[in-house]
Amino acid sequence: MRPNRALEIGTGLFVLLGFAALFFLTTQLPGSGIQVGGATGYNVTARFDNVGDLKTGSPVTLAGVRIGRVTGINFDPTDFKAVVTLDIESRYDRIPDDSDASIQTAGLLGGKYVGIGPGGSDTFLHAGSSIEFTQSAIVLENLVNKFFANFASGRKEDPKP
């Protein structure tokens, strides 16, 4: 069998492509590898007590319209709060700086996203500013626990006719 240049190049290309695909699957899928979304806007930060299962890449919406995405979730060791960096598209540059940010859930099984509620200020959010008013993710288990605690204590006091 004579060495065949085209054949060997083809095989090499195929094997390379295969390993590139394997590499993509093993490194990019189970992690926070891929960054989607092209044009970046300006970054603002918001501090939350609890981010739930918010992820980098989760959408940021205002009135249900997507205006940006979460680019970073960090932790401030001084006051034990989560610092979430929001990347807001630059065309949305007239968001009042007293707006509030809350972590909400899309649908019953959907992922978390950050919802911005517009404020009434005349000055606007700009690169580096931070959102003061925040509402943390609602942890369903806590809610259920609270409900049952109330329910049980309510029942104890109930018996008198």
Place this chain on the structure above:
Amino acid sequence: MSRVTARDGMVTGSLRRIGAVGVFFAAVLAQCVPALLRPRHIVHQVYNAGARSLIIIMLCGLFVGMVLGLQGFDLLQRFGSEDALGVAAALGLLKELGPVVTALLFAGRAGTALTSEIGLMRATDQLTAMQMMAVDPMQRIVAPRFIGGVIAMPLLVAIFDVVGLFGAQLVGVQMMDVDAGAFWSQMQAAVQLNDIQEGFIKSVVFGTACSLVAVYEGYHTEPTAAGVGLATTRTVVTSSVLTLLLDYILTAAFL
């Protein structure tokens, strides 16, 4: 070499065939090490089994991914959780559709080529001629083709998965307007390395099974024109059934 003949009944015939495949598998494995010493032959077979199946695998991967995107979107939308489309598509592709559909295509595209090639060698007495020249056809012909198939299959599955994911993304994000960030970030949060490992192990097992069936059927072809055709048909049927059977067993084992 003992060909399974019509002399045996249904039960003994099937038993004998299974046994013959097992013995043949052991013989091929024994010849794998000497065959590995001739890497050029293996490169040639990886080209035949892998590189030449690339276009059909990528095309089918794209369409399977796009269908997953559409169907997944339609289903998830009813629960208002179309953001989970990335997870559904990724897990479906990685664990099931990628390995199984690739194996079925592999059996049809590369398996038949292997069987008819070796079968024609058998029919034209080339294998016997080799034996007379003290060249072991198992080592020279069968083992490199088997190894080539086993190497090519996991790579084809990986390519199929990646193309399928981008097909699902094409439909989900570009056409159906699922949020791109949610699509990828939820996928990355839900997919574990285990899931990828499961798909990889499946692809290696399916690759081994399909290649083994193809070279077995080729090597034991009835040396006639009709025999080559029959062997090729049997390769597709046996490989497909074996793939789906093994898929169930492996899925049950991994859960």
